Amino acid sequence: MQLEYVGAFQIVLGIIARFWPVWLALAIIVVPSFAYRARLGLYGQLFDTGVGITGVLVCLFWLFTAIFSARIAPFDPLDQIVVMKNALPGAMVPDDGGVFLLGGDKLARDVFSRMVYGSRIVLIIAPTATAFALMVGITLGLPAGYYGGRIDSFLSFLANLVLAFPVILLFYLLVTPGIMDTPIPYGMAGLFFLFPIIFFGALFYTRFKGRPQLLLLQLAVTFVIGGWVYAGLVFNADPLGLISIRPNELNIFVAVVFASSPGVFRIVRGLVMDIKTRDYVAAAQTRGETPWYIMLWEVLPNARGPLIVDACLRIGYTTILLGTLGYFGLGLAPESPDWGTAIKDSSRLLRSHIHPALPPVFALMSFVLGLNLLADALREQSLKD
Incomplete structure (x- = not known):
């Protein structure tokens, strides 16, 4: 069947x-x-430089794309329309009126819709896994840097052991x-997902232990929400x-948290070893504050x-890693619309059909670039502070 095509200008407008x-969400937030x-503090300072504005705009663009992906995408990312196999950009679907704006792939799926839905997968996994890695690294890095001695030696040895292992092989x-069918990932998940509950429990206890009613409320919220998320993630x-x-x-x-946590641990440990020598820490010790209060609140x-900057960069690394794993066919299901x-x-068809490869490549590159620009702007502001 001979397909009809719209022009390049119509593709761009479409x-x-x-x-x-x-665009509407960006206007509501950015203006x-x-x-x-x-x-607006640190967030407002990002709008003082072109690098910061660009980083914010790019990151928010992909965030809102993930949120509104169901409305943006004209087709289901898994729907196959046989006649649209390897269709060029702008191809019109016969008897439908829809347009494959960026063409079709080798399985006759809409490339544009798959790119849009792919952002949802990336923006769910990468930031969330990075947040859990931060929780693990911070919870272990604080006592290692503050106490030193055997605690530091033991935790540093474990971190260096993981860092010494080749990342790709890990x-x-x-x-x-084969690993998916074993208890290993669930056991690791059960361990790692405890750290946010421990962290926030210790955070609220050290702050509100002199106010029992408020403390009980804070701990109840922490354990209820934490237990709910824990049951859903670990035990489904x-x-x-x-x-x-x-x-x-x-x-x-689990793999992202396991591989990223040692890097966060080393950063936190180094920062704590420097900050614990400051006068305000000595003043807190003189007041009789507990070590965990000083670690968490001073x-x-x-x-x-530095941790915010590292988090932005680490989300970018995780995004690239997800793309690498997807490229090698590891992890996500084969029909997944993720960019990798x-x-x-x-x-596999680059010589004859290059158009299906360009949108996910551009999406991956632009999102990581936005995160890097955001991290650069945050680094500049932190140095000024």
């Missing part, structure tokens, strides 16, 4: 029009943020199908059915600048 929820940037071992037993994770996604999640807030899998599927 893509811009499909992203209308993103007031720029107008009131003097009152991920290959953790996300291969969320009673509300809101939290569900597939075994292959859990493997990737040392950690003063280490937030899309690049792998299209790379």
Whole structure:
């Protein structure tokens, strides 16, 4: 069947029009943020430089794309329309009126829709896994840097042991199908996902232990929400059915946390060893504050600048890692619309059909670039502070 095509100008207009929820959300967030940037602290300071504005815009663009992906994408990412196999950009679907704005792939799926839905997968896994890695690294790095001695030696040895292992080989071992059928990923998940509960429990206890009623409320909220998330992630037993994770996604999640935590640990340990010599820490010790209070409420807030910068960079590294794993066919399901899998599927036909490979490559590159620009702007502001 002979396909009909729209022109390049119509393709560009069509893509811009499909992203209308993103443009609206950006206007609602960015315009007031720029107008009131003097009152918004570190976030407002990002709008003082071109690098910061660009980083914020790119990151928010992909965040809102993930949020509104169901409305932006014109087709289901898994739907196959046989006649659209390897269709060029702008191909019109017969008897439908829809357009494959960026063409079709080798399985006759809409490339544009798969790129849009791929952002949802990346922006769920990468930031969340990075947040858990930060929780693990901070919870272990604080006592290692503050106490030193045997605690520091033991925890540093474990961190160096993981860091000494080749990263690609480590991920290959953790996300291969054979490992998915064993208790290993669930055991690791059960351990790692305890750290946020421990962290926030200690945070609230040290702050509000002199105010029992408020402390009980804080701890109750922590354990209820933490237990709910823990049951959904580790045991896939969320009673509300809101939290569900597939075994292959859990493997990737655990692998990212396991590989990223030692790097965060070393950063936190180094910062704590420097900050604990400051006068305000000595003043807190003189007041009789407990070591965990000092670590969580005196040392950690003063280490937030480098940690925020590292978090932005680490999300970018995780995004690239997800793309690498998808390219090698590891972790996510073969039909997944994530950017790495899309690049792998299209790379086999590059000589004859290059258009399916370009959108996921551009998406991956632009998101990581935005995170790097955001990290550079944050680094500049932290140095000024």
